[in-house]
Amino acid sequence: MRNTQIADVLRPKSFDDIVGQKHLFGERGVVRRMVESGRINNMIFFGPPGTGKTTAASIIAAQSGMVFHRLNATTASLQDVKDIANETNNVFGSGGILLYLDEIQYFNRKQQQSLLEYIEDGRITLIASTTENPYFYVYNAIISRSSLFEFKPVKAEECVPALRRAFNYLLEITKENKTVTDETLTYIAKITQGDVRHAIVVLENAFYASEKNLTKEDVDSFNPVNGSFNDDTHYDLLSCLQKSIRGSDPDATAFYVAKLVKAGELLSLCRRLQVIASEDIGLAYPMAAVITRSCCESAIELGLPEGRIPLINAALMLSTAPKSNSAYMALAAAEADVNAGYGVECPKHLQSPLFKGYKYPHEYNNHYVNQQYLPNDIKNNIYYRFGENKTEQAAKAYADSIGSSKYKTEK
Secondary structure (H helix, E strand, C coil), X not given: CCCCCHHHHCCCCCHXXXXXXXXXXXXXXHXXXXXXXXXXXXXXXXXXXXXXXXXXXXXXXHHHCCEEEEEECCCCCHHHHHHXXXXXXXXXXXXXEEEEEECHHHCCHHHHHHHHHHXXXXXXXXXXXXXXXXXXXXXXXXXXXXXXXXXXXXXXXXXXXXXHHHHHHHHHHXXXXXXXXXXXXXXXXXXXXXXHHHHHHHHHHHHHHCCCEECHHHHHCCCCCCCCCCHHHHHHHHHHHHHHHHCCCHHHHHHHHHXXXXXXXXXXXXXXXXXXXXXXXXXXXXXXXXXXXXXXXHHHHHCCCCCHHHHHHHHHHHHHCCCCCHHHHHXXXXXXXXXXXXXXXXXXXXXXXXXXXXXXXXXXXXXXXXXXXXXXXXXXXXXXXXXXXXXXXXXXXXXXXXXXXXXXXXX
């Protein structure tokens, strides 16, 4: 009985064979150029499952000539890492060790701190992967010593050639005489939402369930819950959700949350809600970001279907909350000046080590003293303008009360 999935049998052996990720492994891909130049540093791969993270690590290891080890953080222990690091003391590890640590987010902070020791002394070159946002789950010291690369969902048209190769392989090993159209292969690619490995699994199952021709009906026997939910639908629904929340429509908000939950979009929904909390509610209700973060953490811990309950709480709270984009607009205005090259030299009295001329606000009435903070060439610029909501108007009243002339009411 053959148990090996063909996704593993047909795993690419070179960068040219990787499906998608042209920005990383195409002819001008950043990782490809780096590896081919002979430079292998610590890397963190992040992105959805089935997009080539493990495959890329294997190819990099093969091209580097380093000893390659693979661990999964869900089952590995720190002792496993120590045992691998100790190989540098023998001839087998003398050329360097490349460790691929899958799902690094499952290593706790202490384990990641211990892993850092082997990275810093050079015994291990690390390639870590995660399906989560690395800035939330990976120890900052590891991030600061690594290059981060995002793996994106594979487009349907890029996935079809890989599915065709898999289908031909199945014909070869089974000696069957079956056919499949590109339309059906594209359908498989779309319903699996850019997960190449999952697409091949669906194809393999449908192949054995089919008769002479593999059809959409055969595929539907193994169809995931989200049906024909493709990349365009994914981003359209997230956009509709954000605009509904921004427009304070709780009914539309509930509808789009339900659509995204049905599609299994737990992580993307969490990410978008957290963006909305800061971009669209912002300073009108600063606690919105904290509440949303808490609800998202609960949802991830619970998983679906139970996770949908804290998510709808967060979404409806955001939809019915007062709105302000003042912080977002302040950042955009400041970024425009930064990008234009303004404000290169900061005021001398703010610079260490002597801070000559700096006035310590806490020594003055109301803990405020008027002094310059922006660089000379933009010292009169105003980036932040108070929103009209209750919270920001209270902050404006405070600014007025301490005599900050910069924040006079603007019509």
